[in-house]
Amino acid sequence: MSAVLIDLLPDLVFLMRRDGSVVAHAGGQAVPDFRRDGLDAGDKVEQIWSPTTAALIKRLLRRSITSRAPVETRFQEQGRGYELRISPQGPSRAIGVIRPVLSESDRAGEVIADEPRWLGLDRRGFLRRLNDSLSTSVLREMPIACAVVHLEGISEIARTLGVRVSEEVMSTVMARVNEQLGTSETNYSGQLRENELSVVLNTTDRDAIGASLKDLTKHLRAPIPSGDVEFRLTPYIGVALSAVDASSAEALLEHARTAVEEARRAATTRPSFYSEAMQVRSLSRLDLGRELRDAIANRDIRFRYVGRHELATGRQVATVAYLSWHHPLRGEIPPAEFLRIAVATGLAVDLSRMALDSIVDEFAAQLQHCAPDMRVSFGPLRDHILHEEFAADVERVLARLPPERLELRIAEKAFVAREIHPLRTLHERGVQIVVDEAARAVASLPSLASAPVSGLQLDRSWTTALLRDETARKVCRATMSIAHALDLSPIAAGVDTEEIRDLLLEMGCRYGSGDVFAAI
Numbered sequence: 374m375s376a377v378l379i380d381l382l383p384d385l386v387f388l389m390r391r392d393g394s395v396v397a398h399a400g401g402q403a404v405p406d407f408r409r410d411g412l413d414a415g416d417k418v419e420q421i422w423s424p425t426t427a428a429l430i431k432r433l434l435r436r437s438i439t440s441r442a443p444v445e446t447r448f449q450e451q452g453r454g455y456e457l458r459i460s461p462q463g464p465s466r467a468i469g470v471i472r473p474v475l476s477e478s479d480r481a482g483e484v485i486a487d488e489p490r491w492l493g494l495d496r497r498g499f500l501r502r503l504n505d506s507l508s509t510s511v512l513r514e515m516p517i518a519c520a521v522v523h524l525e526g527i528s529e530i531a532r533t534l535g536v537r538v539s540e541e542v543m544s545t546v547m548a549r550v551n552e553q554l555g556t557s558e559t560n561y562s563g564q565l566r567e568n569e570l571s572v573v574l575n576t577t578d579r580d581a582i583g584a585s586l587k588d589l590t591k592h593l594r595a596p597i598p599s600g601d602v603e604f605r606l607t608p609y610i611g612v613a614l615s616a617v618d619a620s621s622a623e624a625l626l627e628h629a630r631t632a633v634e635e636a637r638r639a640a641t642t643r644p645s646f647y648s649e650a651m652q653v654r655s656l657s658r659l660d661l662g663r664e665l666r667d668a669i670a671n672r673d674i675r676f677r678y679v680g681r682h683e684l685a686t687g688r689q690v691a692t693v694a695y696l697s698w699h700h701p702l703r704g705e706i707p708p709a710e711f712l713r714i715a716v717a718t719g720l721a722v723d724l725s726r727m728a729l730d731s732i733v734d735e736f737a738a739q740l741q742h743c744a745p746d747m748r749v750s751f752g753p754l755r756d757h758i759l760h761e762e763f764a765a766d767v768e769r770v771l772a773r774l775p776p777e778r779l780e781l782r783i784a785e786k787a788f789v790a791r792e793i794h795p796l797r798t799l800h801e802r803g804v805q806i807v808v809d810e811a812a813r814a815v816a817s818l819p820s821l822a823s824a825p826v827s828g829l830q831l832d833r834s835w836t837t838a839l840l841r842d843e844t845a846r847k848v849c850r851a852t853m854s855i856a857h858a859l860d861l862s863p864i865a866a867g868v869d870t871e872e873i874r875d876l877l878l879e880m881g882c883r884y885g886s887g888d889v890f891a892a893i
Contacts, residue, residue, distance in 0.1 A: 383400065383401075383402050383403035383404075383472070384400050384401070384404070384470050384471065384472040385398065385401035385404045385407050385470070385471040385472075386398065386399050386400050386470050387469050388462070388466060388467075388468055388469075389418070389430075389434065389467060390465060390466055391434065391435070391438055391465045391466070392417075393417050393418045393419070393434065394416065394417050394418075395415070395416055395417075395418060396415070396466070401471075403473050404455065404471050404472065407450070407471050418430050418431060422450075425498065426448065426450055428497065428498035429457065429495060430459070432495045433445075433446065433457065433459045434459055434469070437459045437460065437461045438461050438467055440461075441461055442461070443458060443459065443460040443461070444458070444537075445457060445459070445537075446540055446544060447474055447544055448544075453473065454473070454474035455471055455473055455474060456471070456472050456473075457469065457470070458470045495563065495564060496563065496564070496566075498563060499561075499563025499565065499571060500622055500623075502561060502573075503519065503571075503622040503626075506573060507615055507620070507621070507622060507625070510616070511616075511620075516577045516614055516615045516616040517573055517575055517576075517614075517615050518573070518574040518576060518577055518582050518614050518615075519571060519572075519573055519613050519614075519615070519625045519626060520571065520572045520573075520582070520586060520610055520611065520629060520644065521565070521569060521571050521610070521612075521626060522569065522572065522593070522609070522610050522633075523569055523609045523610075523633045523637065524543075524546065524568045524570070524606045524607070525568075526568075526604065526605065526607060527542065527543060527567060527606065528568050530604060539567065542604055543564060545597050546593060546597075547562065547564065547570065549589075549592045549593060549595075550562050550572065550593075553585075553588060553592050554572060554574075560572075560574055560575055561573055565626070572586075572589070577614045577615075577616075577617065579646065583643075583644055586610050586612070586644040587643070589610075590608050590642050590644075593608040594606065594607065594642070607642065608642060609636040609637045609641075609642065610632075610633065610636060610642070610643075610644040611630060611633030611634070611635065611636055611644070611645050612632055612644050612647065613625050613626075613628035613629040613646075613647040614646075614647075618647045628647040631651050632647040632651060634651075635651050637713065638709065638710055640709050661703075661706070661710075661711070661714055662714050662717070662720075664700070665698075665711055666718070668700075669724050672727060672731055673698070674696055674697070674698050674724065674728065674731075675697050675699065676695065676696060676697055676731070676732060676735070677695045677696075677697040678692050678694055679693045679695065679886050680693070680886060680890055681693050681750065681864070681884055681886045682884065682886065683883065683884060684868070684874050684877060684878050684882060684883060685883075689744075689747070690746065690747065690748075690884060691749065691750050692747070692748075692750065693750040693782075693886055694728075694750065694751050694752075695708065695752075696708055696711075696724075696728055698711050712724075712754065715754070716754075716755075716756060721754045721755070721756035721757060722754070722760050724754060725753045725757035728753075729751060729753060729766060729767070729770055732749060733749070733773055733779070734773065736774065737773050740774075740778070747778070748779060748780050749779060749780065750780040750805075750807070751779075751780070752781075752783070753781060753783070755786075755787040758783055763795065764795035764796075764798065767779075767804065768799075771802065771804070775803070776803030776804045777803040777805070779804050779805070780804070780806070780807055780828075781799070781805070781807070782807045782809040782830065783796075783806060783807070783809060784808075784809050785809065785811055786810070788808050788826075793823075793824055793825065796824070796825050797824075797825040799825075800825030800827070805827045805828065806825060806826050807826070807827065807828035807862075807864065808826055808828070808829050808830065809830045810832045811830060811831050811832060811852050827861065827862060828856075828861055828862035828863075828864050828884075829852065829855065829856040829861045829862070829863060830864040830866060831852050831853075831863075831864065831865045831866065831882070832866070833866040833867035835848050836849065836865045836866060836867035836868065836873060836885075836887075837867040837869065837873075839876055839877070840872055840873065846876075849865075849877070849882075850880050853877075853881045856881075857881055862883060862884060863881060863882045863884070864882070864885060865877050865882050865885040865886075865887075866885070866886055866887065867887050868885035868886060868888075868889050869887045869888040871889060873887070873889070874889050
């Protein structure tokens with residue numbers, strides 16, 4: 374009798390081994406797509422359920438057993454949404470539960486289907502399918518395109534709020550990919566890494582690929598809400614074509630990743646198509662990494678200073694420092710390029726420390742010529758901000774500079790990832806802390822309201838779009854309102870024209886920097 378009752382449970386419960394074989398199962402009345410009356414103990418998940426679902430279960434199984442913690446996610450099967458939870462049972466087994474997804478309305482008694490989420494193929498499943506597609510394309514003489522999408526911001530979410538939140542965000546991303554491009558035997562997608570996905574398109578027409586990926590980029594840049602936090606991701610896309618750039622799945626993906634790095638280097642969200650010249654530039658950047666190490670040791674990285682002014686009067690209140698590297702042979706190296714190399718080569722903390730020391734020394738030497746309330750503003754690199762010795766590094770330079778003369782600009786996505794206590798100590802000493810790049814990646818009102826922050830600086834991309842973009846005007850106005858509500862100094866970067874300055878003044882912005890003050 375008890376076995377019959379258990380079998381009538383709505384959720385499907387199954388016990389499986391580490392190798393993906395199912396030992397026993399029960400229930401499943403509410404999940405008809407997964408209930409298998411003829412299932413034999415020892416059957417592999419690939420023999421029981423669809424390849425996509427089987428790959429997902431095995432991936433979560435390994436993760437659960439390795440981390441010794443339950444993992445869960447949502448996915449779709451046969452057009453219906455389901456929730457999967459896997460809990461470890463020792464070093465070699467786990468219990469899985471599959472249940473239908475219920476929305477808040479469902480839980481209240483209304484029958485309204487929750488929007489399903491689709492995770493796509495995992496890495497192994499995607500590679501198998503990509504290899505099959507390449508074989509088919511050779512037989513049919515119809516090349517395919519492989520696009521790799523790097524999502525800037527996912528890793529920060531995982532570090533800040535945990536893997537479960539980042540996986541939820543990625544699930545939303547994959548659902549948007551599925552909605553925009555659709556899935557078929559020829560067009561499909563998969564997640565390759567924590568912050569990387571890939572899309573296969575059954576065409577090598579660059580115009581068609583560009584148009585499809587441009588629309589995809591627009592969808593991926595749209596905000597992803599989660600509780601009181603709103604995430605904004607930046608997608609960079611690289612494309613490689615079979616029979617043109619590579620003939621194997623591994624080489625095709627590698628070339629697409631090279632194209633992604635080119636897009637990131639150029640800071641463009643337009644799809645970047647692979648070319649052999651990119652490989653040459655990649656090797657050149659390896660040499661640049663070695664030269665950057667020497668430049669840091671010799672303090673050859675200098676600074677570009679920009680004034681911050683009161684928008685109403687034009688009075689300068691701070692000097693804002695930006696890193697600049699003039700290479701003796703290569704000329705001016707764009708900051709976006711050498712900063713990315715610094716992060717990739719593990720030099721970011723050394724570079725940021727060197728810059729902080731140098732800026733403080735330079736400004737301290739000029740103090741006698743500065744107004745009493747003038748301060749220097751520096752934006753430490755994210756790796757340095759998150760480093761355990763960051764607060765100690767700042768304390769060390771305060772022996773040479775009064776605390777009230779120093780302002781630290783901390784990018785919003787790094788700010789939410791940093792433990793608040795050390796920043797509070799610095800703030801109590803008199804150091805000004807400004808949240809930079811506001812409204813760009815992630816925002817949390819409770820974090821801002823309780824944090825030791827004195828200013829909120831609007832991201833330059835929103836400021837420069839004020840005159841032509843209604844969305845930018847709404848974002849700027851909302852950011853100014855938040856700053857006033859939290860008693861923070863509202864600041865804007867990119868005040869390049871009188872029209873922008875006037876509009877920001879109307880919105881309540883008090884301070885800004887940009888070309889409009891160049892003649893002052």
